[in-house]
Amino acid sequence: MISFLGLGHMGAPMARRLVEAGHKVTVWNRTPRTVEGAVTAPSPAEAVAEAELVITMLSDPAAVKRVLADAAPGLRPGAVIVEMSTIGPEAVAELRDRLPSQVGLVDAPVLGSVQPARDGTLTVLAGGLPGDLERCREILGVFGQVREIGGPGSGAAMKLAVMSAMVPAQVLLAETVAYGEASGVDVGTLLDVLGGTFLGALVERVRPAIENGPPETRYGLALAAKDLVLASHETQTLAAAARDRLLDATAAGLGGADVTAVFGHAATARVPRVKKLNPTSVPATNGYYSHATKAAGLLFVSGQVALDPAGKVVGEGDMTRQSEYVMDLLERILADQGCTFDDVTHIRTHLTDMSLLAEYGAVRQRHITGEPPASTTVEVSRLFQPGLMIEVEVIAALPATR
Ligand SMILES: NC(=O)c1ccc[n+]([C@@H]2O[C@H](COP(=O)([O-])OP(=O)(O)OC[C@H]3O[C@@H](n4cnc5c(N)ncnc54)[C@H](OP(=O)(O)O)[C@@H]3O)[C@@H](O)[C@H]2O)c1
Incomplete structure (x- = not known):
């Protein structure tokens, strides 16, 4: 039996895929939520009681630590926890220290958003001991392509490194569009020109949000800021500047909006220099x-x-x-x-x-x-x-x- 903790934008479609693949699944979410075909448990401890695999898909390190602490009394010796949120290698190491030695731990954060989570086309970046990886390899395949990165924490570290390029790239484009607008450049033409460069794929991906405003949230802006905070870049890096831009947008009330809300924000807000x-x-x-x-x-x-x-x-x-x-x-x-x-x-x-x-x-x-x-x-x-x-x-x- 698989226990799935966290039914947010990503967790809900991922749990659904497990059910559709024929697995017995028990789900739990802080705000009561159900997944058709899965058993709903009233607490993390009850959700994990029979589970060989426990998957967590929660917002941040604090949420994962909280939920796993609540689940701990129910964990079976021999169970493997597969931590799929983006929490970074330090939090993974802390979890390892807190968990009983008979419980395995794999860090397996994902690349790709809500649609790939529905379609099973995520990229899973898995780190762990060979025996633990072996035990969850087949299940992880339900979510998409699995890349086994290395030992414990390596998947979490790889995810932060990748986000250090992907998130700032969006912020850079948002600032470019704001700059173009302020200098009287036609934004549609700017996107056409940029679309013909190596930035083309990103431009086409965010063009609807630029033209029509952010869509319903898929990847929350505050989660993007959290990813760059976890990556703890030095202050002078581009990634750190992007992080500060996103923290500023979060403080302006856009944390729950889709990350593409940074496009409108970059045009109106100037991060105070002092x-x-x-x-x-x-x-x-x-x-x-x-x-x-x-x-x-x-x-x-x-x-x-x-x-x-x-x-x-x-x-x-x-x-x-x-x-x-x-x-x-x-x-x-x-x-x-x-x-x-x-x-x-x-x-x-x-x-x-x-x-x-x-x-x-x-x-x-x-x-x-x-x-x-x-x-x-x-x-x-x-x-x-x-x-x-x-x-x-x-x-x-x-x-x-x-
Ligand atoms: N969305 C994406 O495109 C995407 C892509 C790749 C990776 N990720 C990563 O995957 C993780 C989940 O993302 P998401 O978009 O699914 O986030 P989300 O929609 O915001 O869902 C967050 C989940 O965490 C739960 N949660 C938050 N704080 C909690 C706490 N203190 N105790 C218990 N539960 C708590 C929420 O419960 P409630 O429902 O009760 O609030 C919800 O189930 C994040 O680490 C994110 O960075 C997201």
Whole structure:
């Protein structure tokens, strides 16, 4: 018996194909849904109770971890889990660690969307131990062409690598169309010209969406953004720029729309080059500046001083106390963006009395424990409010997914 968990855009037609191929199938979906010819189970644990193979087709790593944790009490020793969502190799490795050793795991994400899922013409990218692959080879063939990539996690890794080309290519075309429109180029002619180049296949695929707007969702825009977030490209890559464009479209409310909604979005939205940040974990500014800005993969944190939320100096005449307070504020602002002092590229300190440098230095060494960043320390005659003895600003490199 095969258990199928997740009946979304892809899962429902895939489960249906298994039934049509004559397999005994039990299905479960968070929002109750049925598949004709399959038994519907009320919980993941009940869905997997009799299963030799358990297939998961869920949105993202969190969903897969949640559902498999719920299924765990029902899993039979000797069962093989075939994880077909796009969750990346790290999540696959985590699943392996969490599953009992008697349960096999194959990562088998797919290329192709809803129609190929209906037709059984997906490309399945399978990774796993030879014995586990052997046990699901025939079943995977029901979904399309199976490519056995290698050991555990290799299918998931291959899928992210492939999406790193396919998703940005669509975003690039969306930006090209927006650029053409803005420069007065006729979009139909632009598509005709591009259609005659090596981009032809992609152009023809998205042309209906460009001309008539996005179709009913097949591949959700938020899932495309998720694929590029999982691929964790460095900030400067084209794929990272495409990821940010899609995250921006998701924030604009298009996450549930088909990925081709990026065509309309690219024409109207400009991803702001500089984002202003005012985390609530530190006292608010006076409104004339932001606590931090981020741009081009860097975080710029404003000079921090020892003022409490009411604007009163903390630790008047006490350099150690003021330094502690300032380093704590910097730490909180960095943490708000997923950074630590290890991510700081440059630190600039202003002291009103350089003879107290050692007191500040001792505090700083408690916070910056690794290899020190580039640094500038200067004495200034005064800071912007009487009683302030120190002001420190930092620049940090943002993690790749921000
Ligand atoms: N659509 C495509 O063209 C395509 C192509 C290749 C690969 N993929 C990948 O295949 C996977 C599924 O895609 P899809 O298009 O079928 O997605 P979908 O239509 O959004 O379906 C997502 C499924 O995940 C379930 N789910 C989400 N969060 C959950 C949670 N916390 N607990 C339990 N269930 C949860 C949903 O349940 P509810 O129904 O209750 O919301 C639904 O069954 C994704 O990883 C996607 O990236 C998609």
